[in-house]
Amino acid sequence: MTCAQCRELLDAYVDDELPSEDAAAVREHIASCVDCARELELLTAMSRRIGDTLVKYQAPDVLKARIRVALAQPDPLTAGAEAPVPRAIPVRRLAFGGLGIAIASSILTFAIVRDVAPDRSLTDQVVSSHIRALMPGHLTDVASTNQHNVKPWFNGRVDLSPPVPSLDSVGFPLIGGRLDYLQGRTVPVIVYSRRQHLIDVYAWPDTRERRSTEISASARNGYNVIGWHAGGLALEAVSDLNRPELEQFVRAFNAAR
Amino acid sequence: MPPNDLQRFERVIVPHLDDAYTLARYLLRDQHEAQDAVQDAVLRALRYFETYRDGDARAWLLAIVRNCCLTRHRRARAERANISFVEDVDVVHEGRGTDARAIEQSERAALQRALDALPPEFREAIVLREVQGLSYREISDVVGVPIGTVMSRLARGRRRLASALGFGAQEAG
Numbered sequence: 001m002t003c004a005q006c007r008e009l010l011d012a013y014v015d016d017e018l019p020s021e022d023a024a025a026v027r028e029h030i031a032s033c034v035d036c037a038r039e040l041e042l043l044t045a046m047s048r049r050i051g052d053t054l055v056k057y058q059a060p061d062v063l064k065a066r067i068r069v070a071l072a073q074p075d076p077l078t079a080g081a082e083a084p085v086p087r088a089i090p091v092r093r094l095a096f097g098g099l100g101i102a103i104a105s106s107i108l109t110f111a112i113v114r115d116v117a118p119d120r121s122l123t124d125q126v127v128s129s130h131i132r133a134l135m136p137g138h139l140t141d142v143a144s145t146n147q148h149n150v151k152p153w154f155n156g157r158v159d160l161s162p163p164v165p166s167l168d169s170v171g172f173p174l175i176g177g178r179l180d181y182l183q184g185r186t187v188p189v190i191v192y193s194r195r196q197h198l199i200d201v202y203a204w205p206d207t208r209e210r211r212s213t214e215i216s217a218s219a220r221n222g223y224n225v226i227g228w229h230a231g232g233l234a235l236e237a238v239s240d241l242n243r244p245e246l247e248q249f250v251r252a253f254n255a256a257r
Numbered sequence: 258m259p260p261n262d263l264q265r266f267e268r269v270i271v272p273h274l275d276d277a278y279t280l281a282r283y284l285l286r287d288q289h290e291a292q293d294a295v296q297d298a299v300l301r302a303l304r305y306f307e308t309y310r311d312g313d314a315r316a317w318l319l320a321i322v323r324n325c326c327l328t329r330h331r332r333a334r335a336e337r338a339n340i341s342f343v344e345d346v347d348v349v350h351e352g353r354g355t356d357a358r359a360i361e362q363s364e365r366a367a368l369q370r371a372l373d374a375l376p377p378e379f380r381e382a383i384v385l386r387e388v389q390g391l392s393y394r395e396i397s398d399v400v401g402v403p404i405g406t407v408m409s410r411l412a413r414g415r416r417r418l419a420s421a422l423g424f425g426a427q428e429a430g
Binding site: 008010011012015017042043045046047049050051053054055056057058059060062063064066067070071143 | 368384
């Protein structure tokens with residue numbers, strides 16, 4: 001074997017990828033060639049150094065959560081396409097189907113259902129928005145774990161200043177914020193995480209006449225939604241987090257505000 | 258998709274998310290782009306999961322990740338044709354301090370810079386081999402080139418890194 005032939009095989013030799021007869025030939029050459037032996041040494045050191053120095057990354061929890069949520073969709077393949085806004089429609093159609101039966105059976109029931117319907121559509125929209133946000137590139141407009149970056153970012157973008165408490169110490173790190181468009185207005189959304197789960201908090205001016213202690217909770221497609229009122233705002237928290245932990249989040253959010 | 262297939266997908270493909278993300282990070286050099294590319298890739302993998310035979314699931318997924326990264330990279334380059342792609346390079350510690358950690362960080366940064374300066378086909382070969390430990394066969398599957406090409410890209414990539422870092426290895430003569 002010539003030196004040139006040896007050099008050509010040297011990388012594969014270092015990588016243990018040579019057929020045994022070629023490896024034996026390389027070994028034999030190296031035993032008698034100082035230059036090629038030195039080259040092998042350098043190559044081995046270089047390879048080790050690259051492997052030791054370069055980081056093997058871990059997929060961030062947020063990414064895992066996004067993928068898990070995408071896979072949990074009834075139809076994950078179309079969920080990956082652009083803005084599946086009409087997702088709420090079948091649910092509502094179902095509701096109105098039920099409504100027909102309700103009318104037939106009781107006018108009282110009808111009154112209750114009609115009263116609930118607007119909130120229901122809001123909740124559907126909030127859940128749809130949350131799911132949409134989990135699609136690539138939609139999660140945050142401002143990605144920051146610092147409340148002092150996120151809160152000012154909303155200035156001039158929305159006509160209200162949403163609370164952005166720091167909840168790291170209670171296990172809900174801030175991820176960032178974004179804007180969404182719901183019910184005919186631009187809405188600030190504050191994004192937190194818990195393990196691999198994401199929590200979106202939506203804020204509106206509180207225009208409805210309600211007692212501020214009123215808290216509503218519901219579930220849609222496996223997402224929990226909690227709505228409450230504080231500081232002149234109506235707030236909705238949405239997450240695939242379990243209900244007790246989402247309640248814990250809301251308590252912490254209110255306490256820290 | 259039948260629930261059984263989805264379960265199988267989660268069992269076979271999802272464990273390789275770290276590898277998928279690592280490749281995307283090195284190819285795109287931006288954490289947000291990398292996350293989006295991996296999510297694209299996973300959904301694309303789901304779409305074509307029926308074409309996956311009981312083979313090397315990691316290599317299969319990485320090939321899709323690589324394609325998604327290339328698509329994104331091309332799109333991004335077309336969108337901001339006049340903006341340099343160099344970003345996220347760690348600050349190099351230039352001092353002559355004896356602090357071992359500072360030296361290590363500076364070495365890391367130097368290697369990262371040298372890697373970023375490699376042509377993409379060399380860079381991906383180095384990452385797949387040295388960071389992710391794939392065999393030549395697997396790299397050949399991921400990249401879609403013959404094993405001989407994998408071998409020569411790796412060899413040339415390593416020698417370029419070595420000379421960029423002042424190591425003495427020479428091109429095969």
